[in-house]
Amino acid sequence: MLYLDNAATTPVRPEVLEAMAPYLTRWYGNPSSHHTVGEAAADALADARARVARVLGLRAGDVVFTSGGTEANNLAVKGIAIGAWQLSGRRHVVTSPIEHESILESVAYLERIHGFAVTRVGVDGVGRIDADAVADAVCDDTALVSIGYANNEVGTVQDATAIARAVRERGVPIHIDAVQAAGWLSLSAAELGVDAITIAGHKVGAPKGTGVLGVRGRIPLEPLLHGGGQERGRRSGTEDVAGAVAIATALELADGERAAASARVSAVRDAFIARVLTLVPSARLTGDPVQRLPGTASFTFAGTSGEAVLLELERRGVVSSSGSACAAGSDEPSHVLLAMGIAPEVAQTAVRFTLPHGWTAGLDAVADAVAASVAAVGSNA
Numbered sequence: 001m002l003y004l005d006n007a008a009t010t011p012v013r014p015e016v017l018e019a020m021a022p023y024l025t026r027w028y029g030n031p032s033s034h035h036t037v038g039e040a041a042a043d044a045l046a047d048a049r050a051r052v053a054r055v056l057g058l059r060a061g062d063v064v065f066t067s068g069g070t071e072a073n074n075l076a077v078k079g080i081a082i083g084a085w086q087l088s089g090r091r092h093v094v095t096s097p098i099e100h101e102s103i104l105e106s107v108a109y110l111e112r113i114h115g116f117a118v119t120r121v122g123v124d125g126v127g128r129i130d131a132d133a134v135a136d137a138v139c140d141d142t143a144l145v146s147i148g149y150a151n152n153e154v155g156t157v158q159d160a161t162a163i164a165r166a167v168r169e170r171g172v173p174i175h176i177d178a179v180q181a182a183g184w185l186s187l188s189a190a191e192l193g194v195d196a197i198t199i200a201g202h203k204v205g206a207p208k209g210t211g212v213l214g215v216r217g218r219i220p221l222e223p224l225l226h227g228g229g230q231e232r233g234r235r236s237g238t239e240d241v242a243g244a245v246a247i248a249t250a251l252e253l254a255d256g257e258r259a260a261a262s263a264r265v266s267a268v269r270d271a272f273i274a275r276v277l278t279l280v281p282s283a284r285l286t287g288d289p290v291q292r293l294p295g296t297a298s299f300t301f302a303g304t305s306g307e308a309v310l311l312e313l314e315r316r317g318v319v320s321s322s323g324s325a326c327a328a329g330s331d332e333p334s335h336v337l338l339a340m341g342i343a344p345e346v347a348q349t350a351v352r353f354t355l356p357h358g359w360t361a362g363l364d365a366v367a368d369a370v371a372a373s374v375a376a377v378g379s380n381a
Contacts (some may be wrong), residue, residue: 001314002366005321006295007152007180008202013205020207021248023242025221031239032230035314039131041241048241048248054082054216055251056197057188064231065244069179069200070102073236075213075224076175076196077106077146081116083220085142092141094167095340096129099148100177104335107146117141126288127156127340135166145174149181149197153336154287155296157185166194172239173219179203183357184262184293195219201247204254204357206225210243212251254357261357266294268363269355273297275367280374286337286350295355296373299370300342304377306349313351314374318355318366 029037031045050060066072075090077093084090095107097120099222101363110116119137123129133144145167150157160176178187184205189197196219201210215234216219254261256366277283278298286298301309306322313320322334333347353366 001317001319003178003319004355004366005319006354006356007352008357009084009202009208010205012207012252013250015253016206016246016249020242022083023245027241031241032228032234045239045241045244047245051248051252052212053214055187055189055255056199056212058117058214059217061232062214062217064213064214064215064234065241065247066211066235067209068202068212069100069177069198071101071224072198072200072211072213073102073104073146073177073179075221076177076198077103077144078110079221079223079234080173080175080196080215081110081143082114082222085116086222087112087220088143088221090141090143091115091117092143094119094121094137094142094145096121096123096132096147098123098127098129098146098151098153098336099146100152100179103177106284111243116143120267121326123339125341127151127286127336128288128291129158129163131159131166131275133163134163134169138167138170139317142170142172144247145172146177147174148177150178150185150289152180153334153350154298154340155180155293155354156288157181157291157293159195159291160192160251168195169195175215180293183258184295185258187251187255189214189216199251200245201243201250204247204250206246206250207243210247212247214371217279222239257357262294265355265357265359268359268361269294269297272353272363272367275364276370279367279371281373282378284346285368286340286342293329295353295357295359297354298350298352300346301349301351301374302336302346304349304374308377309349309351309370309373312376313369316369316373318352318369320349322352 027040029041031042173195196215202208338346
């Protein structure tokens with residue numbers, strides 16, 4: 001079976017398992033405990049925090065360990081927006097309609113429960129967000145701008161630096177969701193000019209349930225979890241030391257391999273896209289044809305059912321997806337594709353292929369399987 005759904009999750013890397021194992025067995029102490037075992041755990045936690053901070057171009061104290069990307073996005077959006085509201089009375093958030101559900105639902109919560117006004121800046125037909133449009137949406141009441149660095153369904157990469165520059169000129173904090181960008185793009189908040197950045201460990205070879213919010217110390221952040229005041233009061237709860245070590249190790253490895261992996265996988269992706277578009281007349285590439293994640297190739301196949309194509313592909317030994325794993329089980333067409341102007345009946349034919357960072361082989365056989373699967377579904381329609 002060939003697994004091409006790495007945007008949903010990736011296997012834990014052997015190096016990561018090895019690094020985290022001592023903190024599940026020998027040095028399993030609570031990092032808040034004042035004895036040898038607890039202090040060893042605290043030292044490992046501090047080291048992991050410093051390592052993550054180096055990858056993110058932040059200070060160690062800016063790193064908050066979370067249970068994953070969803071919690072990190074919730075903490076970023078709700079925590080920064082409510083913090084700004086409490087400090088200055090601002091109650092307006094800017095985002096886009098193609099964001100991950102953890103962003104969209106957090107913004108909707110602010111709107112519904114706390115009376116925030118929300119501006120959702122539209123995208124073009126390939127999922128690009130215009131930096132000037134974001135800047136124009138910012139007003140004196142804006143508490144936060146939250147934008148995805150790279151889209152999880154179609155792979156379109158935003159010009160995060162340009163968007164951040166436009167927003168920061170207005171004195172408004174900007175958060176980027178970099179969950180899909182990790183391992184493919186620079187994660188340096190200093191280079192990007194952003195104030196907050198979120199990462200999910202299981203996208204880069206760490207276990208599920210590990211995540212990071214990097215947020216500059218000067219940004220007020222209202223905690224969502226209350227208790228013992230861990231993570232400098234920003235996220236209470238006994239820290240997952242092994243998870244912190246795991247995500248630090250995975251991020252370092254992925255960032256070190258980033259340039260070579262991006263070049264190698266982009267070439268494979270482009271050849272695959274070209275072959276699918278040649279073999280399948282109904283195929284349409286979704287997302288930006290150039291400014292896209294190296295490992296993402298996403299298509300619609302008009303006149304088919306995306307779910308039926310996926311079943312045919314799996315029968316031929318290829319595992320892929322119809323879009324976001326977080327929307328699994330939904331019969332609704334992708335909100336991302338709809339926002340890009342794709343008709344609902346076409347959006348429901350979407351299929352996404354996502355490669356791992358270490359991929360080296362060609363995908364001609366997969367393209368052939370796609371053509372055969374679409375033909376089989378079409379003949380049964």
